[in-house]
Structure formats: structure tokens, C-alpha cells
Amino acid sequence: MFKHFIRLQWKSFFRSSSFGKGIALKILMIFFGIYMLTTLVATGAGMYFILRKLAPDVNPMWLISQYFVYWILIELFLRYFMQKLPVMDIKPFLSYPIKKSAITHYILGRSAVSIYNLLAIFFFVPFAIVLIFKGYPAVNVLFWVVSIFAIVLCVNYVNFIVNKSDKALLVIGGIIVALYAMDYFALLPVKAFFGPIFHGLYAYPITVLVPMALAILVYWINYKYLRNRIFLDASLKAKSQEANTSDLAWTRRFGDIAPFLRLDLKLIWRNKRTKAQVFISLLFVFYGLIFYTQEVYANMMPMYAFLGIFMTGIFLANFGQFIPAWDSAYYGMMMSQNIPLRKYLESKAGLIAVSVVVMFLLTIPYVYFGWKALAVNFGSALYNLGVNIPVILYFGSFNKKRIELDKSPFGNMQGTSGTQFLIMLPVLGLPILIFTVIYYLISIEAAVIVLSVLGIVGFAFRNYFLDKITEQYRKRKYGMIAGFKEKNS
Structure with a gap:
């Protein structure tokens, strides 16, 4: 069934009325995407040497772990604007004997391989390869990469939950500013607190189960939410909307x-x-x-x-x-x-x-x-x-x-x-x-x-x-x- 969905989406893309009109822009965006991915790979491969030069006495893995909390929050903040929610024209399928669970799993599964998730992989995988060549334990590094991908999936699916809430965006932005301010003015050692937590994903391979469990949990929450809203007559229900009394x-x-x-x-x-x-x-x-x-x-x-x-x-x-x-x-x-x-x-x-x-x-x-x-x-x-x-x-x-x-x-x-x-x-x-x-x-x-x-x-x-x-x-x-x-x- 997933193969059938993919084939239909592929045909929908090429048969779109705007495909021919925007072909030049699409080609330009493809070249730009290739350039960005190449830059990410080069940056990831050179990050070990950059960190060594910036802090010769500090382990690069420890140094990068200290900033993981900022990376997660900033990526979640940016995805609010950048990442579109997984959308599919599902109404034609609801009149056929196709399980709603299959449709839901396809929508969520397709988002797992979006370009936004691949960006982190194109950066961290070259970095991990360099670490292995530099003598870091291969097992620890491999499980660390799996943990990174699990965290990326967590961010991906959490974005679907908070994407419609402006309050959530303000909260995330406020947390980023507050953590940076406390760290910059030495009010609270943010990097020193979160550094050991994220470094533990490398030092103790068994901890890979934690981000994997979180990714599965967030996926399940999204699945239950979408599964309960896929109905053919959903658009026929009377919509109740709270009146906005603000007339400025x-x-x-x-x-x-x-x-x-x-x-x-x-x-x-x-x-x-x-x-x-x-x-x-x-x-x-x-x-x-x-x-x-x-x-x-x-x-x-x-x-x-x-x-x-x-x-x-x-x-x-x-x-x-x-x-x-x-x-x-x-x-x-x-x-x-x-x-x-x-x-x-x-x-x-x-x-x-x-x-x-x-x-x-x-x-x-x-x-x-x-x-x-x-x-x-x-x-x-x-x-x-x-x-x-x-x-x-x-x-x-x-x-x-x-x-x-x-x-x-x-x-x-x-x-x-x-x-x-x-x-x-x-x-x-x-x-x-x-x-x-x-x-x-x-x-x-x-x-x-x-x-x-x-x-x-x-x-x-x-x-x-x-x-x-x-x-x-x-x-x-x-x-x-x-x-x-x-x-x-």
C-alpha cells in the first residue's frame, strides 16, 4: 500500500499544472539543495579539526555535546516556519477499503525522510566517520549517530504538535533567549549542565534507548491525533469557532x-x-x-x-x-x-x-x-x-x-x-x-x-x-x- 501511495504522489507532482511553469525554479532549487548538502558534508567532515583548533585541550565530542540543547531548541523554533505539515489528499482514498491506519502511517512515515531530517544526517555522519578514523570507539560513535537521528525525529514530530500554536513558538523562543542569557552572563552554567547529559549518548551506548523511546512516543501521539480525524464526513461537521472580539x-x-x-x-x-x-x-x-x-x-x-x-x-x-x-x-x-x-x-x-x-x-x-x-x-x-x-x-x-x-x-x-x-x-x-x-x-x-x-x-x-x-x-x-x-x- 505504501508503494501505491508513493506512486500516486509521484504522478501528482509531475502532473501538477504548476510543474511546467516552475520547472526553471525547481531546477535552480535542486542545484541550491545540492550545494547546501555538499556544504553540510564538508562542514561535518571538518568540524572535528575546527573544534580541535578552537579548543585544543577539550575533547571535540564533549565540546559539541555542550551545545546540543541549543541546536535542538533552535531547530524546533526554525521548523515552525520552515517545515510544512505532511499533507495528502486523502478523501478519495476514504471511499475505498483502505485502512485509515495505513494512510496515517504513510503521512507520518513520509515526513521522517523529509529534507529537514536529512540535513542533520548529512552533517553528523561525516563528523562521526572522522571520529572513527581518529580512534574513537566505533560502537559508541554508531550508537551516538542513531541517537542523533532519534532526536531529529523527536523534533520532527513535536513540530507537528506545536506548529499551530503561537504560544508554543513564543515559549520556545523565550527558552532559547533565557538559556543563552543565563549562560552568557554566568547566571547558570547551562552548557555545563546539559553537556554531560548529551555526552552520555556517546559514552554509554545503552542510552540510545532513551531518544528512541521518546521518538516512538511522539510518533504514537501524532498517530492517535491524525487517526481520529480521518473521516470522509469530517468537512461536513459544523465548525465552531470562538469569536475574536479584538477590533483594535x-x-x-x-x-x-x-x-x-x-x-x-x-x-x-x-x-x-x-x-x-x-x-x-x-x-x-x-x-x-x-x-x-x-x-x-x-x-x-x-x-x-x-x-x-x-x-x-x-x-x-x-x-x-x-x-x-x-x-x-x-x-x-x-x-x-x-x-x-x-x-x-x-x-x-x-x-x-x-x-x-x-x-x-x-x-x-x-x-x-x-x-x-x-x-x-x-x-x-x-x-x-x-x-x-x-x-x-x-x-x-x-x-x-x-x-x-x-x-x-x-x-x-x-x-x-x-x-x-x-x-x-x-x-x-x-x-x-x-x-x-x-x-x-x-x-x-x-x-x-x-x-x-x-x-x-x-x-x-x-x-x-x-x-x-x-x-x-x-x-x-x-x-x-x-x-x-x-x-x-
């Missing part, structure tokens, strides 16, 4: 742009791809820790400018570059109504401005690394508010690629065109270039002042810029509507 009444204080602002906030929160932009932006607040904590970057002021523009403007870039493509599904309807286009653009600018302010406030703790970090972030935030917001809105008038909001947010190239690559030059490259030139010619204080003044000037001419941008949107309105109507673009 607080947005009324923003006047004429309030209706558009409410739509944007609902759009962001109700769709995975837009919601992913919010979580990614919040995660990139910690991006500065990679550079501020390294002495090699301590005197590289242009890097400070990059961090300031990037961290305070990450949502501006991720969300703003696809304006108005986020509304592509109903953009034609909006443009046929008596809707003031200027107010529509003002609401987008207001939403992005709030994100820049929030991101700057979240970067204030970086003053711990010196006043220069705070000053550059402040100047960068002003530049983003006054200059980059009008720039991002202007480039949005060239967007004509449709975005389907119900698609997976990762590996999704919908809405992407040459505009998204060109826009990085004025948004990210120009302020860094201005800062670098002024810094080397005068001083860092002068560079921060120049960025700040440019932002303030942008505020002063805000209405003028919005008038020009609105006129640009009117000129390109019909071309944008026609482009948004084309699906699979």
Missing part, C-alpha cells in the same frame, strides 16, 4: 489611516509569512552580539553603521520591500473603491515607523558595549525614519509580483524580483557609505550627526515625498493590478 479599537486615535492600519495588523498576525517577518526582526535584535562581543570589530566603525541600519530597519526591509504586494490578492478591488491612496501609503509608513522605533528601543541595551554603539543606532534609526521609509515606499511602486500569504514563509520566492535586490543599495549601502566617508574624513560624532540630520530633513519633507510617491503609485496602478492578477508569478 485603539487604532482609531490615528484618524483617517486607522482602517488601513487595522487591516495591516490583522494581515500580519493572521498569516505565517507576514508573522515570520515580525519574529525574524525580533531575533535580529541579538545580531549585534555577534559583532559587539568580538575585539576584531571593536574599532571597525563602518560595521557599527551596518548594525545600526540593519537592526533598526530589519522590519522596514523585510516587510517594506513587498509593499503593496502583501495586498495583491485584493489590490485590484481596493483600487476600484473610493479609497484615498495617500492615506493607504501613510498607514504603511506609520506602521514601518513604529517598527523602527521599537527596534531602536530594543537595541538600547547595547550601550553596555559603549556609547558609540548607542549613538550610531540612534542616528541610524533617524535615517531609517526620515529617508529609508520614503525610499522603500517609492520602490514598492515597481512591485508587480503576486504573493500568496498562505504559502510557507521560508524558501518562498513569491513576490521577489530584481527590485528587491536593487533596493538594498539605497536602503543599506548608501547610509553605510555616507557614514564611512564622514567618519574617516572627520570623526564618528560628525558621521552620526550627518545621519541624524538627513533623517530630520526627511521628516521635514515628509509630505512632499508622500505626494510624489502617491503620484508614482497612480501612474503605475494599472500595471500593478495586472501583475497581481497573474498567479504563479
Whole structure:
């Protein structure tokens, strides 16, 4: 029966109406996947030597075991966005004498060999082979690899349980941040606590039974959940849904742009791809820790400018570059109504401005690394508010690629065109270039002042810029509507 299911899925893939249209993209993704797997194999094979060089006096197996808890939590966090739940059109099979258990086992079994599970194998197997050649006990290493694969399966099936819960995502993200903070500030020896636990999977081969038992348990929970929901008349049952009484009444204080602002906030929160932009932006607040904590970057002021523009403007870039493509599904309807286009653009600018302010406030703790970090972030935030917001809105008038909001947010190239690559030059490259030139010619204080003044000037001419941008949107309105109507673009 499994062979029959596989054959049907294979035919469904090649007979899909979108297969021919996306063949070039599929070939490109195949080459990209091969490159990624090759990189993982090379990294896994070289990890032993990398760890030896970083810590000559520490056993590489012990060192890598200390970070296993972070790997598990981060992979579970990323899979929430990246991994699609195993879906199969099962209704045609329910009218035939096919056991529901067979269908359920096939759905769960197919997910076990997904590319996300194979990534860990392509990394850890080469690492294990090097360990064996370096004299590590082969039996211990082999059982350790089995334990790793069992843990990967646990993460795979736990993701199916928590994938529909935003609260679970916040809890996982909070645990990652809390553990790293306690470890970094020496409040709790996280690595010292979890290191012996995961090292025991190598030191005591019998412990392989623990992750295997957990994988079987999580599989069984998923099996029971899916098995009890496979019915032909499931879609005929009346659906009861708790009413959401949140009408975002607080947005009324923003006047004429309030209706558009409410739509944007609902759009962001109700769709995975837009919601992913919010979580990614919040995660990139910690991006500065990679550079501020390294002495090699301590005197590289242009890097400070990059961090300031990037961290305070990450949502501006991720969300703003696809304006108005986020509304592509109903953009034609909006443009046929008596809707003031200027107010529509003002609401987008207001939403992005709030994100820049929030991101700057979240970067204030970086003053711990010196006043220069705070000053550059402040100047960068002003530049983003006054200059980059009008720039991002202007480039949005060239967007004509449709975005389907119900698609997976990762590996999704919908809405992407040459505009998204060109826009990085004025948004990210120009302020860094201005800062670098002024810094080397005068001083860092002068560079921060120049960025700040440019932002303030942008505020002063805000209405003028919005008038020009609105006129640009009117000129390109019909071309944008026609482009948004084309699906699979």
C-alpha cells in the first residue's frame, strides 16, 4: 500500500499544472539543495579539526555535546516556519477499503525522510566517520549517530504538535533567549549542565534507548491525533469557532489611516509569512552580539553603521520591500473603491515607523558595549525614519509580483524580483557609505550627526515625498493590478 501511495504522489507532482511553469525554479532549487548538502558534508567532515583548533585541550565530542540543547531548541523554533505539515489528499482514498491506519502511517512515515531530517544526517555522519578514523570507539560513535537521528525525529514530530500554536513558538523562543542569557552572563552554567547529559549518548551506548523511546512516543501521539480525524464526513461537521472580539479599537486615535492600519495588523498576525517577518526582526535584535562581543570589530566603525541600519530597519526591509504586494490578492478591488491612496501609503509608513522605533528601543541595551554603539543606532534609526521609509515606499511602486500569504514563509520566492535586490543599495549601502566617508574624513560624532540630520530633513519633507510617491503609485496602478492578477508569478 505504501508503494501505491508513493506512486500516486509521484504522478501528482509531475502532473501538477504548476510543474511546467516552475520547472526553471525547481531546477535552480535542486542545484541550491545540492550545494547546501555538499556544504553540510564538508562542514561535518571538518568540524572535528575546527573544534580541535578552537579548543585544543577539550575533547571535540564533549565540546559539541555542550551545545546540543541549543541546536535542538533552535531547530524546533526554525521548523515552525520552515517545515510544512505532511499533507495528502486523502478523501478519495476514504471511499475505498483502505485502512485509515495505513494512510496515517504513510503521512507520518513520509515526513521522517523529509529534507529537514536529512540535513542533520548529512552533517553528523561525516563528523562521526572522522571520529572513527581518529580512534574513537566505533560502537559508541554508531550508537551516538542513531541517537542523533532519534532526536531529529523527536523534533520532527513535536513540530507537528506545536506548529499551530503561537504560544508554543513564543515559549520556545523565550527558552532559547533565557538559556543563552543565563549562560552568557554566568547566571547558570547551562552548557555545563546539559553537556554531560548529551555526552552520555556517546559514552554509554545503552542510552540510545532513551531518544528512541521518546521518538516512538511522539510518533504514537501524532498517530492517535491524525487517526481520529480521518473521516470522509469530517468537512461536513459544523465548525465552531470562538469569536475574536479584538477590533483594535485603539487604532482609531490615528484618524483617517486607522482602517488601513487595522487591516495591516490583522494581515500580519493572521498569516505565517507576514508573522515570520515580525519574529525574524525580533531575533535580529541579538545580531549585534555577534559583532559587539568580538575585539576584531571593536574599532571597525563602518560595521557599527551596518548594525545600526540593519537592526533598526530589519522590519522596514523585510516587510517594506513587498509593499503593496502583501495586498495583491485584493489590490485590484481596493483600487476600484473610493479609497484615498495617500492615506493607504501613510498607514504603511506609520506602521514601518513604529517598527523602527521599537527596534531602536530594543537595541538600547547595547550601550553596555559603549556609547558609540548607542549613538550610531540612534542616528541610524533617524535615517531609517526620515529617508529609508520614503525610499522603500517609492520602490514598492515597481512591485508587480503576486504573493500568496498562505504559502510557507521560508524558501518562498513569491513576490521577489530584481527590485528587491536593487533596493538594498539605497536602503543599506548608501547610509553605510555616507557614514564611512564622514567618519574617516572627520570623526564618528560628525558621521552620526550627518545621519541624524538627513533623517530630520526627511521628516521635514515628509509630505512632499508622500505626494510624489502617491503620484508614482497612480501612474503605475494599472500595471500593478495586472501583475497581481497573474498567479504563479
